Amino acid sequence: MRRRRRTPEAERHTAIHEAAHVVVSIRKKRRFISVTLEPTEEDQGCVLYRKLPMHRVGQDVERGLAAERAIEDSVVSSLAGGIAERRAARSDGVRLGRGTATADEAKAKEMLSWLSDDDRQIDAHYRLCRVRAEELVSVNWPAILALADALLSERTMGYRRAREFVSSLPLPRPGDLGEEPTGVCVAASGGGPDDMTQVERHDTGHL
Numbered sequence: 001m002r003r004r005r006r007t008p009e010a011e012r013h014t015a016i017h018e019a020a021h022v023v024v025s026i027r028k029k030r031r032f033i034s035v036t037l038e039p040t041e042e043d044q045g046c047v048l049y050r051k052l053p054m055h056r057v058g059q060d061v062e063r064g065l066a067a068e069r070a071i072e073d074s075v076v077s078s079l080a081g082g083i084a085e086r087r088a089a090r091s092d093g094v095r096l097g098r099g100t101a102t103a104d105e106a107k108a109k110e111m112l113s114w115l116s117d118d119d120r121q122i123d124a125h126y127r128l129c130r131v132r133a134e135e136l137v138s139v140n141w142p143a144i145l146a147l148a149d150a151l152l153s154e155r156t157m158g159y160r161r162a163r164e165f166v167s168s169l170p171l172p173r174p175g176d177l178g179e180e181p182t183g184v185c186v187a188a189s190g191g192g193p194d195d196m197t198q199v200e201r202h203d204t205g206h207l
């Protein structure tokens with residue numbers, strides 16, 4: 001077992017990383033199973049999601065669009081973890097290793113490649129999702145910090161508990177970004193179908 005020793009500060013950054021996945025997922029109405037800070041052999045913490053129903057893509061236009069939106073939402077919530085972790089580390093004056101969130105980023109690119117074979121299109125789509133994730137992390141920053149603190153004491157939260165906690169916090173207000181709200185992604189999209197059974201992990205790589 002290669003479990004790294006964690007300082008309280010590193011653990012807080014992990015909590016912020018996982019909290020960002022969770023808050024953005026909840027804002028996007030994307031269900032997950034649970035979030036935990038309990039380290040495993042591979043992860044310092046993780047959010048368990050049901051796997052996206054990829055077999056549905058392309059079956060018909062409506063399902064294709066719903067699947068595309070579900071993929072975008074997953075990519076945005078994936079990218080939010082590393083963005084939030086880096087933001088927290090920066091404000092604490094800590095340099096994170098290059099490996100931070102690489103698994104999340106690779107997963108995000110893989111998911112976008114399900115929608116297109118064209119590398120330039122995938123890249124553009126990735127950058128768009130990244131901008132959305134950055135906006136969502138900024139606008140939800142107080143909620144992310146509050147959830148991270150709760151996670152540090154509760155360690156593990158099921159979807160309902162996390163949603164209840166996040167719902168009890170004030171919603172971001174226009175102007176929280178310090179500029180005109182874009183409204184691009186605060187609006188939620190529908191959740192995925194219910195027959196998703198496999199589990200997808202979002203890990204944290206804190207060095």
Ligand SMILES: [Zn+2]
Binds near residue numbers: 202203
């Ligand atoms: Zn992650």
